[in-house]
Amino acid sequence: MPTNAIELLKSHSLPMLIEEEIQRVILKGEYAPGDRINEKELVLRFGTSRGPIREALRSLESSGLIEQIPNRGVFVRKLSAAEAANMYDVRAVLFALAGRLMAMRATPEEIARLRGFAQAMDEAIARGDVEAYLRGNFALHEFIVTHAGNPVLASQYLSLIKQLRLYRTRNLMLPESMRASNDEHHEMIDAIAAHDPERAASTHLNHVATAKQRLMATPNIA
Amino acid sequence: MPTNAIELLKSHSLPMLIEEEIQRVILKGEYAPGDRINEKELVLRFGTSRGPIREALRSLESSGLIEQIPNRGVFVRKLSAAEAANMYDVRAVLFALAGRLMAMRATPEEIARLRGFAQAMDEAIARGDVEAYLRGNFALHEFIVTHAGNPVLASQYLSLIKQLRLYRTRNLMLPESMRASNDEHHEMIDAIAAHDPERAASTHLNHVATAKQRLMATPNIA
DNA sequence: CCGGCAAAAATTGTCGACAGTAGTGCAATC
């Protein structure tokens, strides 16, 4: 197959495209944690041979979304509560660093963007639109870590976020939780706007720490 | 080749073994940053076909040691000073978390081990044995992050350490630097032994921060 | 009816070969 439509998208090799698609499917929940992923199935799905698919799976293994067991196959990674808790602790210090850096370097435009995110989330809460709230929440966090001026930090943080999506995606958001969480967002942004690195670091750290508390408090529904 | 000697080592698939060997060769400096890695060369070196080798390279790419450019090949990753600085900042907050956790959970045996490392380094300095000092330094750091009770933290920290070895391995250690660094080690261990998480976190953070200062102060010899 | 054993099916691991692309050097032309 010399000229397939999937090939035309440039600067992305075939294994990379396959990797992104498998990742999308996993995060969407089409494969559940613990499920086995059959290579032949992927062959049929993508119409390529097994070579590129195996390369994509190796890459996904390194990013922590799947697990390879020799001669047994690949499985969607299953996160225990303890592992998720560990990830939250690491995520917290990374996010604190992001907040600290943001407080030191944020431009007025960036601060305005941050306030925009928080306001949109306020409105989503008022409308009771959980979907929009979660979108805004992710956008705010992503904006902070990608604008902190440290790509290594951003990459590690986003990788953790991705892996954490494997843990109990049934993340029911109560209205009061959303309100409390967005209050914390406002405090974080105030600290950044005041260019107060210490306060930014502590508010960001606490934000993730309380999110962890909320998550760990929910009964195990798996 | 049904029964090759390399195959007998268990619980490690062939791509994993190849990956470790390539990694070892890169970190040893046999391939320098920016060098191109030829697949055919690896085929001759390992005696396998290109399939397992390509899988190993994909995995190494995810761990940040090499870079793949479509249709061009793979290259040993080249770290700029800015990227190294970013890694040090992330490493600092991770190490601070490790120190905090260690202060909360370290057993008397672990504290004794820590003191043993620091003492061995003191002796290495007295002997002027830079090699032994560096070994002890790595052993101490590794011990702390792997005994902090957070495998996610350990994995990320060790991954950063590995990548940082691509940056100016000509890390000349002056005797006064080693003394100052090991003084910091003693302070870190004291904080852990006192089970003082805050002091442990700050001493660990500062230890990496000053290491970064020292590294960035050295003239660029690349 | 159940457990263990053996053959068969399915799946992963590996390989050699072919296709396509980037880089190189030569040659012809201005």
Place this chain on the structure above:
DNA sequence: GATTGCACTACTGTCGACAATTTTTGCCGG
């Protein structure tokens, strides 16, 4: 003599097939 175009080379990308292992299935005996 410099430059542009072209063939050549070497490499990466992909594929289909074979080998080895695991899992399933069917059978037999208890």
